Every structure is written in C-alpha cells, then in structure tokens.
Amino acid sequence: MKTLYLLLFHFAFISHLAFADIPLLTIEKIEAYTLYPENSFRIEANVDEDIIINPKDLAALKGLKIHHIDLVYTSYLGKKTFNQNAVNKQQIAKLKEVFPQAVSDAPTWKCIEQTGAKTNKEAKTYFHGFIVHFGPALDYQHLSTFFKPFQTPVKSFTVKANDGGNFDCGDGTTLKIGGNTVTHADGSPVNGDYTLQYKEFKDPSDILFSGIPMTFNNGRRDQNFSSVGMYEIRAEQDGKSLKMKAPAAVDFNCTKVDNGVGFYQMDDQSGKWSKKKDVAFRAPLKLLSKFQSKLAFDGIEFELNADIYNHYSEIQFNESCWDWVFKHFATHPELNAVLEKIDESNRTARMTIEPKQFTEMVADIIMEEKKAEMQRELERQIAEEKQRIAEWQEQERIRQEEERARLEKARQEDQRFGNTLLSEGIDEGHTYPALVKDLNSPGFGVYNCDQVYDLEQPLELSPVYVDENGTEIKNKHVVCVIDLNYNGSFSFHPNNITCSGKGRNVILLFTDNKDVYMLSEEKFNQLSLNNNMRPTFAMQNMTSVIKTSDDLKKYLKI
Known part of the structure; x- marks a missing residue:
C-alpha cells in the first residue's frame, strides 16, 4: 500500500513539473470549428494518439514566427468522465515535446470548445487538435522597417568627434554628447565628423509607426505602457552605425507632468525594456528672492544684483x-x-551657484592676485639685473596676448553654447514644466518616459476583417490597437488581438503591401462583443488618406 501511495505521489509530482509552464487558458465556445484562417495551419491531435506534424507546414514556417496556438476539442463526453482541463494540459505538453518552436517562439494560447456534438459518433467527425497562427516576427526590428514609409524624418546633426556638442532637438529638448565618446562597432575611435540622429515619439501615431513595443514585464506579468514621451538616438559615419562609450545627457520635454513615470531603455535585439530610474519633474519656475552685493577693491566698484529662482539664479553685473x-x-x-x-x-x-558663493569666489581671486602682485613687486625690488626684468616684461607681454586670445576664444565658445541651447523664435525665459533634466542615456537606442498600467476588462478577439463591400481583406500583415485613453499603440498578429472592453479603441490593419484599413472608435463601440470572440470588423480603406504619421494624427485629432 505504501508503494502505491509513493507511485501516485511520484506521478503527481512529475505531472506538476510537466504542466507548470502551462497557464490557465481562455476558453472560446463555438458550435463547430470549420474555419481556415489566413496564415495558419492545422495539426490533428486526438487523445491517446501521437502528434504528427506535416513537413509542408514546417517548411511554411521557415523564417517566420508562431504567434498564437488554439487547442480545439469537443465538449461532448458521453459516458466518459475525465478532467478536460487536465487533458488539455497533457495535449499541450505533447505538442511542445514534438514541436520545439511552440516553446521557443513563446506564442499565446487559447482553448476552443466545440459544443455542437450530441453523440459520440458525431463528436468523432469534429476536428480535434491545434490551429497554429504564424507570420513575420512583429518585433521592433521588423516593424520599424515595415513602417518606415510612414515615419516622420529624423533630425540630423553633424558632430566633430573630438568636440561633441550641445544640440537643440526642438520643443525644449536638448541633447549633449561629449567629445571622444563615440566609437566604431569594433571599439576603435571615430575621427572627423559623424552624423548624430534624433527622433522622438510623443503621440499614438508616432508610436504606432515607430514599431516600438509598448509592454513591460515587471518580473511577474506583462503590463502596458502609456508614454509621456520617447526618444531615439543613433549615430553613423559613412553609413555604418556607431557605438557610445560614455553617456549622452538629454533634457527631455515630456508631453505632461504626471506621477508614477519611470525612465526605461529598450534592448534593440529583444525589444525588452529595463527600468533605469523614476522620473522627477522640475517644479514650475518661481522667483524665490533677490540678492545684492557691492565690493570695492583698488578703485574698482563691483555691483552684483541677482534674482534667485528655484532652478537657477540670474545675475546682473x-x-x-x-x-x-x-x-x-x-x-x-x-x-x-x-x-x-x-x-x-x-x-x-x-549662475549655477548661490550669488553669495560667487561673491566670495570673486573676493578670493582678487586676494590671490594681490598676493601675486606683491610677490612680483618683491622680485622686482631684489632683481639685480635689468636683463632679467626685461625678460620678465617680455614674458608678461606674451602672456597678456595669450590671455586676450584665450578670452576671445572663451567668448566665442560661450556665444556658441548660448546659440546651441536656444532654438529660433524661442524666448530665453520660456519654461517647460514637463522638462526632465539630464536623462542619462548610456548608449545609442530607444528610451521611454512611461507609466505602466494593467489592461481593464481585457478582450481576446479573433476578428474577421472585411472592407466596405463586405469582402474579406486578404494578405493581412499586422493589426495595431490604439486606446485613446492612453498614449500608446500595440501590435498583434491579425488572427488574434487583445484590447480593453472599456477602451476608446481604434483598430488599424496593414496588409503586406501596406494598404491601410481602419475601424473607428465609433464603429468599434457599435460591435456586440458579449460572448462573441469572433466579431466582424467592417473596416474603411484609408490607404489614400493615411500615408504618413502626420496624416493619422490629423485624422484622429491627436
């Protein structure tokens, strides 16, 4: 008896390990599954039979990704009594064992329960097995290229590698990159000029056409991003991408001031985000106090008047x-x-320090100069040779010329710095309450200021897409979901999408040849989605209207 208990425990433990990575699945109930969706194939899988995959289907998958898998079965049990959920898990485990790509591609899963069979004979005529939905990898690498014709052009700057510089990116955002901080891919230094590229994404349209993924895994589950602004920095020389060996600093003007915003960096290869820090917005500019100081040294009167603000002090000489x-x-x-x-x-x-500190700095320099002057006077008094005095005077003349040259260079540098920070037509006193200072960007790539949220009342849908004439749209490539309650866009394989049941949803479908179809917020709200996971999306052909990101912004009024 003890042996029997031990065997049962061992079987239960092994079963737990086998099913531990299989989550609870959504169950869709339909009378009978008779569909053959585009970009999918079937794998028959009857209980107690081996799963065999057609080599032609494996060949069709070459270079493509499995996005979603449906497990299809019948609800009819007859005289049998068994746990359907346990059987489903066993079937999924069997598929994963013989079909490694069903694991490596990390697809989403769903159960489809057929309710139409009323007899055992009838149930045997129904399809039992898996529907594999596949297509191109809808990751950043693919989508950023696919959507390139729609994208807003980048802003480009010519940079001297030895000098670096400060660059006005518009709308209050500035980028500072140091000299000798950029290398070639092999780590060798960059010489001469290179091209610095900057692009930002501040609304759902720009985010959609960027191809940037908008989900973040917090270690427990995936959450959605609602962005208050993203930016991308790249650099190249002679058409070859460069690397950064020291961080660039970005003063980034976000879309709004809000709580719970984090700063994230995206991995270019995986599309996964890592959180760098929480974002703290500057308070609005406020005059705190005034400062006045007068100094007199050797007949020179110094008068300083300063307005002290919460972010800096402005001084009048x-x-x-x-x-x-x-x-x-x-x-x-x-x-x-x-x-x-x-x-x-x-x-x-x-001024970056307190006016009182600046006054003390001036006084210290003057005292140092007085000491130096007394020392020179002493040296002149004890000098025994006129030639030595003449040589010293010549050195002093050269020093003064060099000082004037350095002074002129310093003035030019200060003027260049001031011109770089101020864009044309912007008032120097203009303030940006949503400006985030010194976002440390350690490498070329994509960065995001975001809030995370959980999808409210999620709907998993497998839509049928038709045009204005009711004709099914073919050659579907990718579907993008915009919830106008948030600032973001989410990309899906057309056969299976997820959206919020309480969202202000706009659905955009793009075909392989980049035709654009839209289901408006108004049309989406007219759909009956109660217990209907396969709605028909009657979409409007917008190909002639939406050719750029700006076109979509205008149409959606965002």
Whole structure:
C-alpha cells in the first residue's frame, strides 16, 4: 500500500513539473470549428494518439514566427468522465515535446470548445487538435522597417568627434554628447565628423509607426505602457552605425507632468525594456528672492544684483564687474564653470551657484592676485639685473596676448553654447514644466518616459476583417490597437488581438503591401462583443488618406 501511495505521489509530482509552464487558458465556445484562417495551419491531435506534424507546414514556417496556438476539442463526453482541463494540459505538453518552436517562439494560447456534438459518433467527425497562427516576427526590428514609409524624418546633426556638442532637438529638448565618446562597432575611435540622429515619439501615431513595443514585464506579468514621451538616438559615419562609450545627457520635454513615470531603455535585439530610474519633474519656475552685493577693491566698484529662482539664479553685473569677469575667464576657469547663458549686451548671466558663493569666489581671486602682485613687486625690488626684468616684461607681454586670445576664444565658445541651447523664435525665459533634466542615456537606442498600467476588462478577439463591400481583406500583415485613453499603440498578429472592453479603441490593419484599413472608435463601440470572440470588423480603406504619421494624427485629432 505504501508503494502505491509513493507511485501516485511520484506521478503527481512529475505531472506538476510537466504542466507548470502551462497557464490557465481562455476558453472560446463555438458550435463547430470549420474555419481556415489566413496564415495558419492545422495539426490533428486526438487523445491517446501521437502528434504528427506535416513537413509542408514546417517548411511554411521557415523564417517566420508562431504567434498564437488554439487547442480545439469537443465538449461532448458521453459516458466518459475525465478532467478536460487536465487533458488539455497533457495535449499541450505533447505538442511542445514534438514541436520545439511552440516553446521557443513563446506564442499565446487559447482553448476552443466545440459544443455542437450530441453523440459520440458525431463528436468523432469534429476536428480535434491545434490551429497554429504564424507570420513575420512583429518585433521592433521588423516593424520599424515595415513602417518606415510612414515615419516622420529624423533630425540630423553633424558632430566633430573630438568636440561633441550641445544640440537643440526642438520643443525644449536638448541633447549633449561629449567629445571622444563615440566609437566604431569594433571599439576603435571615430575621427572627423559623424552624423548624430534624433527622433522622438510623443503621440499614438508616432508610436504606432515607430514599431516600438509598448509592454513591460515587471518580473511577474506583462503590463502596458502609456508614454509621456520617447526618444531615439543613433549615430553613423559613412553609413555604418556607431557605438557610445560614455553617456549622452538629454533634457527631455515630456508631453505632461504626471506621477508614477519611470525612465526605461529598450534592448534593440529583444525589444525588452529595463527600468533605469523614476522620473522627477522640475517644479514650475518661481522667483524665490533677490540678492545684492557691492565690493570695492583698488578703485574698482563691483555691483552684483541677482534674482534667485528655484532652478537657477540670474545675475546682473555693473560695467566694472563685467569687464573684470571677462578678463579673468581665461585664467580662472572656475568662473566659466558657474556662469551660463551669458548675454553681453545686457551684462547678465545665469549662475549655477548661490550669488553669495560667487561673491566670495570673486573676493578670493582678487586676494590671490594681490598676493601675486606683491610677490612680483618683491622680485622686482631684489632683481639685480635689468636683463632679467626685461625678460620678465617680455614674458608678461606674451602672456597678456595669450590671455586676450584665450578670452576671445572663451567668448566665442560661450556665444556658441548660448546659440546651441536656444532654438529660433524661442524666448530665453520660456519654461517647460514637463522638462526632465539630464536623462542619462548610456548608449545609442530607444528610451521611454512611461507609466505602466494593467489592461481593464481585457478582450481576446479573433476578428474577421472585411472592407466596405463586405469582402474579406486578404494578405493581412499586422493589426495595431490604439486606446485613446492612453498614449500608446500595440501590435498583434491579425488572427488574434487583445484590447480593453472599456477602451476608446481604434483598430488599424496593414496588409503586406501596406494598404491601410481602419475601424473607428465609433464603429468599434457599435460591435456586440458579449460572448462573441469572433466579431466582424467592417473596416474603411484609408490607404489614400493615411500615408504618413502626420496624416493619422490629423485624422484622429491627436
């Protein structure tokens, strides 16, 4: 008796291991499965019989991906009593054993229960087995290429590899990349000029045509992204992609200020996202206080007036102080490091430290100069040879010329920096409440500022797609679902899609030759989806209307 219990326990344990990776499946009930969907094939699989796959079907799969598998069976049991769920799991385990691609491609699964059979003889005439739905891999690599004709052009910048630079990407976003931070694919340094490319995606239309996946696995389950803005950075030289060895910094203007936003990076190969950090938005610009200081040294009067904001301080110099600061830029780089957005005409600059600290910095430099001057005076007094004095004077003349040259170069650099940060027509005082500063982008690729959410009242549908004349649409390639309640788009194999039962859903179907069909939000809401997992989508041909991302934006008014 103990042996029997041990054998039963061993069988139960092995069965648990075999079925542990098989989730609970959605069950669709229909009278009889008589369909032959496009881009699918059947595998007959009767209980207690070996599963044999037709070699022609395996050949048709070459270079393609299995997206979804349906397990089809009958509900009629007759005099038999067994656990249908356990039988389903056994059938799926048998298929996975003889069909490795059903595991490696990680398809979605569904059960289709046929309810029409009333006798054992009738049940035997029904199809029992699997429906395998396949097609091209609808990943980032494939879709970004497929949708290329619809995409908004990238913004390109010419960069000197040794210098790097700061680049205005529009709408308040700036990108900073350092000098000597870009390499070839083999790690060798890039010399000369290269092309830096920037693209951003801020609405469902741009996201759809980007081909970027919008799901994130949090370690337990997949969740959907609702984006407040994505961007992509690439670089190339002579048509060859480059790599980044030190992070670029992006000040990114998101679409809105919101809670629960994270910063994510996408793996180009897998399309999977990794979270880098939580996003903290800057508070709106606010004047906190004013500061005034006056200093007098050797007949020079320094007067500083500053407005202290929550993000920076803006300082106004009098003429004497302004001339002194510019004279000392070259010899004291610490001054240049704390002043930004220098305006020569108004003698103003933004300051990255407290005005009081700047005043103390100026006083310290003056005291150092006085000490140096006294030392030089002492040296002159103890100098015994006029030639030595003459040589020193010549050196001083050369130093002053070099200082003037460095000063001019510093002025030009500051002017170039100011021009780079400000786009044409933008007021320097313009603020961007949704601006996120210094997003550390460690490599060329795609980055996302996103909120995650769970799909509310999910619907798993296997639609039939027809045009305005009721004719079934052929050569279906990919279906994209936009829920206008969120900022995103989700791509599916046409035979099986998932959407929210409470969403503002717009469905777009693209054929192999890029014809575009749409089911509007209004038409979707008119569908009867209660216990109907195979609705007919009567779609409008939009091929002549939607040729670019901007066309879709205008049509959807987003």
